[in-house]
Amino acid sequence: MTRKLRVDAVLVQALIAGALSFSHLHDLAEAAGQTGWKAWAYPVSVDLLLVAAWRRMSAHADNRAAWLWFTIALAASLGANIATAGLLDLSDVPDWLRILVAAWPALAFLGGTLLAHAPQPDLAPEPVQEPRTVLDREPLTADAPPAPEPATDIAPEATPAPEPALPAAPTGIPAPPVPVALVDHARKVADDHRARTGTPIDTDTLRARLGVPVTVADAIAAQLT
Template structure:
């Protein structure tokens, strides 16, 4: 089976599961709304709001990850709407362990699909390095070092007082701004 065929089969399966899970979830939310006194059209409006909001939040989460934006609020809302859908499905079930389990399958299938689809997000390209001109070390200008500073003779110190010996520090020469020293590691990207 070629990659293209496999991708097409995966897409068909994804759409079939998503459609069936969505239809069951829509029906459960609608029926629960109507059972608790809402008119029929408001029941469908509630179903559309709950289920499509969860789908939209899944897509928004993926887009924010790609753009490297914070996802905390969107992820929290996604979990909240998925749990609301799950609660509606379980509330409509026969009051038994199997009734609740079977009624929860559409919502759990939706959550599993969202997790699988979001975990298959394309790898993020490495962060671009700051704008710096390329450096060719073979053509870089020679840097000269300053001549060492001659030590001056120590001032005579009385024998009773001893002073630390004077240490001469070599002159420090920094490279021109924007030039990276060759002995420093280069950072390609930041892992979040």
């Protein structure tokens, strides 16, 4: 009940303030030379601009254009209230005030058009949440342990097949015949190697010095021992 009475009192107060402001704007417009229906159109224009600017500020508090036109309309309303309070002789309105009253329709039309067609700020779209897939699983009870996951069959790694062994060199091949002159030359080479190094010559060195195949070098080495 208390809330209802408080709301009604606010509405009554708003109606009284609106009616007084409406009347003051009408009187000022009529004193400035706007007679007939034109004098009644001025308070309607001021109040409509106030409402349009207030609605835009309510939707976007940081809209500077809405604040500007709200201030202009409020200044027009307050100026009319103060001017008609006895501070201004309504029978002799100054020329600058007549100019302001005559220019108000164009100014109000400009403000209303800008407020009505101002671009709306882009609102970031909310991210769309993808539906989460729920896996069908059997409920686990306190008595039964969870079922083990099925083991995946993993193929054992294939071991590389052993490479076939190379056949062994045949044994028992008779040594090739070595000329006597080649043996004598090889003996001199071996003696020279022993004199220089103090060690007997090996088969590889002998083969390299004589320039003969391995089998011939082996046969010569066998005759030198």
